[in-house]
Amino acid sequence: MIVVTEKCVGCATCMLVCPKDAITVEGKAEINHELCENCRKCVNYCPVEAINFLKT
Amino acid sequence: MRIGVIGAGLGGLLSASLLSEMGYRVEVFEKLPFLGGRFTNFNYRGYEISTGALHMIPHGSRGPLARMLKKAGAKVEIVDSKPEGTALYNGEEVKISRKRIPLRSRIAFLAHCVKNWFKEVKLSELEKKLDDFSARYLRAFLGWSFSITPEQTTLSKIYPVYRSILELGGPGVPVGGCRSVIEALVEVIRSNDCEINRQKVSVIRKEGYGFSVHLENRTAKRFDVVISDIGHEETARLSGLKSYAKLEPSRGIKYSIAVKQSFIDHTGVLFTLNTRRISGMNQVTNADPNLGKQNFLMAHQPMLTTNVRFEISEGLKDLKELLKGYDYEILAVQSFSDGWPVNRALAGSDIGCKTPVNGLYVVGDGAKGHDIEVDGIALGVEEVVEEIRKTL
Known part of the structure; x- marks a missing residue:
């Protein structure tokens, strides 16, 4: 599962690159887990390392 | 002579392209899977939305960045804004x-x-x-x-x-947006057989007359000179220096908006004077229609408090009033602070390109010359390139 941490500044780079349009940002990124397919593109593209992938 | 460049933002890539043109062997390292840092764009729902900067060069085709792009042989077309700006004051647009x-x-x-x-x-x-x-x-x-x-x-x-x-003079818009500048620089670097590698640097160590740059994949590379485009504080951290610089970053919020009808009829800035937060807007599709499938507005505000959500709600109220009667959609709200700020140093408080270590330079945001934004970055890079040319 993709988790956004407190480090998020809200720059929305993750939203711009998400292939499933599963991210909205207004001050902080929010993941729509119904649309998210855990591709981790957001994890890799986050400039401040604020997004993690957790095995559940 | 080998030069290592850490960070592929505008400062890093501009340095690398100029130095590679001069015949130095340059290698660039970037931790992220994209190049350009806060000066590039992604196509999002048909609009070229930037990762940070507005699609603007402060002094357009007449400024330091344009001059240095030319020097590097990077082909970028810049549309100078005309008029440079107007103001929306008490409901009227004035010159x-x-x-x-x-x-x-x-x-x-x-x-x-x-x-x-x-x-x-x-x-x-x-x-x-x-x-x-x-x-x-x-x-x-x-x-x-x-x-x-x-x-x-x-x-x-x-x-x-x-x-x-x-x-x-005032601003200009690069055709293709920020990314076109980055792509042109990358082309120059690659045409000079210099590499840009996706690697995260973990340590910069001074060794004898040169440096060893340790990468996260546990390999290390030797360089005679290191140019860092990751800011002074992070550079100090990677090189084990005591923090020699305390910079106060500036924070802000940028809105990307699609509008059906044209809202601004020129290529310059519309300063908004009777608002809570929004300082100005530009309709970048006036300069380059390919930046968006409809009219594409970018609006910017500084942050007056540290409460991001409150700041955004104030900005959105402004936009609602400004765009009353227009069919518009807010495509992206992007806030910039801390590790991904508007500027690493408040205007006029950049501390230059030198570090306490000989041969280790900092370029980019936080190490600007006497100008703003990317034109300030270009002046900082110019100084570093000149220093290297003189000493080596």
Whole structure:
């Protein structure tokens, strides 16, 4: 599962690159887990390392 | 002579392209899977939305960045804004010219310059002495250009920029947006057989006359000179130096908006003077229609409090009033602070390109020359390239 941490500044780079349009940002990124397919593109593209992938 | 460049933002890539053109062997390292840092764009729902900067170059085709792109052989077309800017004041769009500034405000400005030149007097003191239009314009201009308020700065800090605007003129839009500048630089670097690697640097160690740069994949590379484009603080951390610089970053919020009808009819900035937060907007599709499938507006505001959500709600209220009667959609709300700020140093407080270590330089945001945004970055890079040319 993709988790956004407190480090998020809200720059929305993750939203711009998400292939499933599963991210909205207004001050902080929010993941729509119904649309998210855990591709981790957001994890890799986050400039401040604020997004993690957790095995559940 | 081998030069390592850490970080593929505008400063890093501009340095690498100029030095590779001069015949140095340059290798660039970037931790992220994309190049350009806060100066590039992604296509999002048909609009070229930037990762940070507005699609603008402060002095357009006449400024330091344009000059250095030419020197590097990077082909970028820049559409200079005409007019440079207008202002939305009490519901009317007005031209900005000397005539708009009443004589008494011009005298107040001169008196402020003479009296306070050597003192750290906040610009908000000057603002109090200006007429309503001039005071609001000052605030909007600072918010748009520097993401700061008159309370946060002094005349001596922004004077060099004020001078360069008088001398070099106002902004321009790169055709293709920020990314076209980055792509042109990458082409130059690659054509000179220099590599750009996706690697995260974990340690920069001074060894004898050179450096060893340790990568996260546990390999290390030797360089004679290292140029860092990751800011002074992070550079100090990676090289084990005591933090020699404490910079205060500026924060801001950018809105990307699709509008059905045209909202601005020129290629310059529309400064918004009667708002809570929004300082200005530009309709970038006027300069390059390929930046969006409909009219594409970018609006910017500084952050007056540390509460991001509150700041955004104030900005959105402004946009609702400004765009009343227009069919629009807010595509993206992007806030910039901390590790991904508007500027790593408040306007006029960049600390230059040198570090306590010989042969280790910093370029990019936080190490700008006497100008703003990417034109300031270009001046910083120019200094580093000149230093390297002189010593090696």
